[in-house]
Amino acid sequence: MNDNPVLRIVAKIIIPMILLFALYVQFHGDYGPGGGFQAGVIFAAGFILYGLVFGTEALRSAVPPHILRIFIALGLVLYAGVGVTTLLMEADFLAYNALSQDPVAGQHLGIFLVELGVGITIGAVMITVFLGFAGRNDP
Amino acid sequence: MLIEVVNVVILALLAVTALAAVRLNDLFAVTMMFGIYSLLATIMFVVLDAIDVAFTEAAVGVGISTVLMLGTIGLVGRRARKASHRPILPLIVVIITGAALVYGTLDMPRFTDPAAPVHQHLGPYFLNESPDQIGIPNVVTSILASYRGYDTLGELAVIFTAGIGVLGLLGLRRRKRPGHEGGAR
Numbered sequence: 001m002n003d004n005p006v007l008r009i010v011a012k013i014i015i016p017m018i019l020l021f022a023l024y025v026q027f028h029g030d031y032g033p034g035g036g037f038q039a040g041v042i043f044a045a046g047f048i049l050y051g052l053v054f055g056t057e058a059l060r061s062a063v064p065p066h067i068l069r070i071f072i073a074l075g076l077v078l079y080a081g082v083g084v085t086t087l088l089m090e091a092d093f094l095a096y097n098a099l100s101q102d103p104v105a106g107q108h109l110g111i112f113l114v115e116l117g118v119g120i121t122i123g124a125v126m127i128t129v130f131l132g133f134a135g136r137n138d139p
Numbered sequence: 140m141l142i143e144v145v146n147v148v149i150l151a152l153l154a155v156t157a158l159a160a161v162r163l164n165d166l167f168a169v170t171m172m173f174g175i176y177s178l179l180a181t182i183m184f185v186v187l188d189a190i191d192v193a194f195t196e197a198a199v200g201v202g203i204s205t206v207l208m209l210g211t212i213g214l215v216g217r218r219a220r221k222a223s224h225r226p227i228l229p230l231i232v233v234i235i236t237g238a239a240l241v242y243g244t245l246d247m248p249r250f251t252d253p254a255a256p257v258h259q260h261l262g263p264y265f266l267n268e269s270p271d272q273i274g275i276p277n278v279v280t281s282i283l284a285s286y287r288g289y290d291t292l293g294e295l296a297v298i299f300t301a302g303i304g305v306l307g308l309l310g311l312r313r314r315k316r317p318g319h320e321g322g323a324r
Contacts, residue, residue, distance in 0.1 A: 025194075029277065029280050030275040030276070030277055030280055031275070031276050031277060032277060033190040033191045033193075033194050033277070033279070034191070034194055035191070035279075035280050035283065035284070037195055038191075038194045038195055038198050041195075041198040041199055041202065041203055042198055042202075044203065045198065045202050045203060045206075048203070048206055052206070069306070072299060072302045072303070072306075073299070075295065075299075076295055076296060076299045079291075079292055079295055080292065083288075083292070093289075094288040094289065094292070096285060096288075103272070104271075104272075104273070104274035107272070107273045107274060107275075107281075107285055108274065108275065110284070110285065110288075111273070111275065111280065111281070111284040111285055114284050114288065114291065114292075115280070115284055117295070118291065118295055121295055121298060121299055121302075122295075122298055124302070125298050125299065125301065125302030125305075126203055128302050128305060128306060129207060129301075129302065129305045130203075130206065130207065130210065132305045132306070132308075132309035132310070133207055133210035133211055133213075133214065133309065134206075134210040134213065136214060136309065
């Protein structure tokens with residue numbers, strides 16, 4: 001698909017919007033529909049579109065596999081780390097109330113962090129799975 | 140009344156799409172049928188007011204899994220191989236399972252019944268307490284990330300494991316085709 005100029009230009013215009021929309025879904029999940037799961041998938045979809053149009057080799061240089069591997073683990077570590085932090089603050093595992101003086105502010109912070117962890121891991125896993133399948137029969 | 144008509148139409152289209160996916164031989168067309176099926180399921184979830192679920196179905200079912208199935212077709216080829224056995228036994232098993240599931244739904248409370256157990260137990264507690272305890276408008280997020288934080292951590296661990304599994308099985312290094320510089324692996 002590399003030589004189709006319409007596809008290339010439309011992809012170049014639309015990919016930043018997809019990524020921006022993913023960030024909106026990620027950080028607006030407290031107020032509207034959405035959250036880490038959807039945001040991670042949409043963020044990955046932007047990169048996958050890039051890989052479909054410009055080839056998996058271009059995608060691989062945009063997001064190197066060793067970075068992806070780190071991000072897969074980083075999200076889960078962030079989520080579990082919030083739980084360990086609340087444990088260290090002498091509250092229950094994942095009891096966000098302990099994160100701040102005000103319980104509601106603690107809940108906000110906790111939900112923000114765990115949703116971010118969900119988004120990071122899901123996005124990285126989706127790009128990894130795409131690269132694993134689509135990158136195998138490159139010429 | 141209108142909602143019932145919409146539901147019946149969507150359910151009928153779901154059945155037609157599923158049958159078409161079973162009947163078709165071209166795997167590319169089957170993948171498109173799965174995408175259409177997910178899109179119809181998305182509409183169904185919107186009609187049921189489950190916007191968060193619809194959002195996930197649209198992103199995962201219509202988007203990512205279609206792309207992944209297309210990537211798999213790129214590996215295995217586009218034509219389905221003819222089955223070597225007659226599909227009678229699997230058909231009987233599926234019909235019996237389906238009949239048992241339909242029989243099971245007869246005991247369930249009617250749809251939108253306010254006296255259903257699911258609306259009596261924890262549901263009202265979450266809905267009533269979430270604004271004070273969590274303080275965010277989207278109750279779905281507050282249940283998912285806070286009240287049911289353990290479950291979501293478990294789900295994330297499942298996805299993490301799936302990603303690690305794909306990494307282990309397929310790897311991400313670029314493979315050379317057989318014949319190019321000697322050997323595939």
